[in-house]
Amino acid sequence: MADLPSDLVAAGIAPAADEAAVAKAGGWWRGRLGVTIPAVMVGFIFLLCFVWPIIGPVPPPTGGNILNASLPAFSSGHFLGTDPVGNDEWSRLLYGGRASLEIALAVQAIGLVLGGLIGAVAAYFGGWRDATIMRILDVFIAFPGLVLAVAIAQGLGPSELHTIWALSFFSVPASARISRAATLRVREQTFITAARLSGTSFPRMVLGHIAPNILPQLLTYALLGMGIIMILEGALSFVGLGVPPPAPSWGNMIAQGQSTISADPRYVFLPSAALFITVVSFNLLGEGLRARWGTQ
Amino acid sequence: MSSTSAPLSAPLAARAGRAGRLAGSPTLSFILRRLLAAIPVLFGVTFLSFVVMNSLPGDAAQELLGAQATPAEIHQLEIKLGLDKPFLTRYWDWLHEAVIGHLGHSLSSGQSVASILGSDLPVTFELVGFAFVISLALAVPIALVSARKPNGVADRLSMMFSMAGLSVAPYVLALVLVYVFAVKLNVLPALGWVPPGQSVAQNIRYLIMPAVSIGLGLLCFCTRLLRADLLEQMQGEDYVVTARAKGVRPWRVLTRHALRNSLFGLITVVALNLGTLLGFTVVIEDIFGIPGIGHELLQAIDNRDIPVIEGIVFVFAVIVVLLNLAADVLYSVLDPRIRYGRPTE
């Protein structure tokens, strides 16, 4: 198990290497299929949530007319119907997706950059700096993710931005772990020693030498993490600490739909299905990339 | 020749020898070392929870007194609550109290936080324990069957389903289960909780859906992990070749040889993920109305009941660290390389 990116595993995200076994046995994910199809799906979802509302005939997700409440699917002008307050459900789905994706992207980006840097610094310098940083990271990782996010979010108050902060406390340490492990591996290689000996400054080391070599692994991890972050964001919104209504997010849509689940389950199932499909796509993409690039 | 001593005494002597070795250094020193390593983490974790609770924007005293409060009243309350003392002092004081169980009193009900936790914790433990047991009990056989014929029908199916299972949010699963089993089929209750003391059967009925909601993710995760590790063992390890060379049947090689070694890795990883699992109880308990600490946390947040929130966050953090420690200890007890230490001549 030594070669597994254990931190990925530690962060609770889709688990470690099948691909050694899969590659040997001939594989289901072989070739481009493993990456192309999920990539297309992810691209499509992004297009739908970010581009289509701008260019297409999508009514606004809020400020609906109460007289239009709870229209069924395929009503005129509302292809998925409306919610109990009159907002177009299709629009809510798209805008909700946008909110959830925005948050997840931001969180993973922060994790990638900040966490990546912290991990690389820790691994590069080693010694007591490394040990201290690792201890601090251990503390964050030991904390149950959702509880931490909930605690922070409740202190800050519900908003999209605060959700991003709260979830970053989860993604930064996890990403730092991966980055540290990857940097440790890279550090041992001779070209790094050569660069050090020739007096390369630290920023240049990081940008020019270390970053390009750890980036594939970090990116793969970031992609795999999108799924769990979206689920966590959904959980936060579900308990009222994430994106505040009336602005939609898949999480708060699911929460709102809960009360009418027996009468009209679509309010729960539509955002749930959207979330599921999105998370599956990200997971498949991450796994496909990892199989393609191999564990390093 | 060989059997001068009767065969019966041999296992007994061996057992005595084993006990003697256990009481001696290797395991105990390992456990002690792990305990020591866990202490700074415990400090860190409690400090973090204290920081989170106390340094976020928003004046606690002001919150409590409301918008009409005069600055003098606020200041008075601050002194009373000890909020004027330096941060670290407050942490240390709080920690002292917390460790002995003086966690304050609920602002809404007046009940001591410790007693609230006392009644809520066992419920959450039962829920998580249940989820855990179901997941592991299913993960092992599924992984074994998958690893038996890699890329076979069973393998592909299980990998597909486990990928799907990993991608489902626990709260989504919970609602789907409620819709199917409670609303449509009406076989399981959607809300509520019956303690096992009252009726074990009912207790299980109320626990099944929440436990599955939490446990599915863990199940899929463990299945994939175990399968990957089993395959690694079967395809890469020399002792597997030895076993095959003895003429041992493939299924037996898998279960008697590879599985043992794979389970070790599983223990460590599962321990690391228990934190996330516990985290989701917050949402799941809310959906199913289970009176555990997750549900309590949410209610406290709604009521702005700071002492309760603090207490719960603290307990959550400590539990996760202790669980990781327990996993380490378990590992050390089970792995013979650690248990029996260095080679003897």
Added chain:
Amino acid sequence: MSECLLEVSELRVDFRHDGQVVRAVDQLTYSVRRGQTVAMIGESGSGKTVSSRAIMGLLPPTAKVTGSIRFDDIEMVGLGEKAMRAQRGCGVAMVFQDPTRSLNPTMRIGAQIREAIQTHEKASRGSAHDRALELLELVRLPAAQERLQQYPHQLSGGMRQRVMIAIALAASPKLLIADEATTALDVTTQAQIMELLRDLQQRLGMALIMISHDLGLAASFADEVVVMYAGRAVERAPTRMLFSHVRMPYTRALLDAIPRLENASHAPLAAVPGQPPNMALREPGCPFTPRCPNATDQCRAHAPAFEEHEPDHLWACWHPCADGARL
């Protein structure tokens, strides 16, 4: 019951890898009589390990085996899995190179030996335990009783290897294959283990195939030597004959490479120059050509056939060494 316990004819093993086919063993022919010791000598990648694993069917699924391996009048190539399992351990057994990795670290020694016993005969735990004890005493492992309860990491390398031998002998095999069984051990232990194997072989009437890269070892213990290079047998003769009348330039070079006491100290060791060939690229000529002092264009163009040029002495070379060798 034929004299010949094992007859390998035209054995060929191909590996499919990434679309390429690598021929690890090519047209290997040799035989082993009951009670005989045959040494298979070669560098890493020469195919000696692959060919012996083929006998027991222990190759990965990417391997394709053609040719014939007749063991005890049973054709092993293409043998069904169940029948093959019946032969493993019972008919032919193997001792591996690295006893550290070849024993299950989480299983007690006793359990591992008992498994070898109970796979082939219906024995109760108690009687299997007794038999395990006997086996450990047979391989001269001291404090056998205690060792049975211990785990592999609690034993030294030499002891572990003895345990491996005990496991191999558990079902009384007719043929034992020792695959670099002493390579990982220090010289003293090496000698002890080889002595043990020879002693056991004589006592139990077992045939032995010893795989090694060490010609010196073969000289001391083998009846017949098969020299392999690049997947092919290049020379084969009874030991005495091989050493006194070496013919293949490769064998010659191996012999010369053995350090000798009578050489002047600090004299450079005569290593075999060059590298073993890349098995994925098959040249038409003799594979030893780039490293051979006797190489000519004929060698590059046509691979020489492996033939019996003198009674009991086979080789494959266009320009063998002149008769006689330094020893």
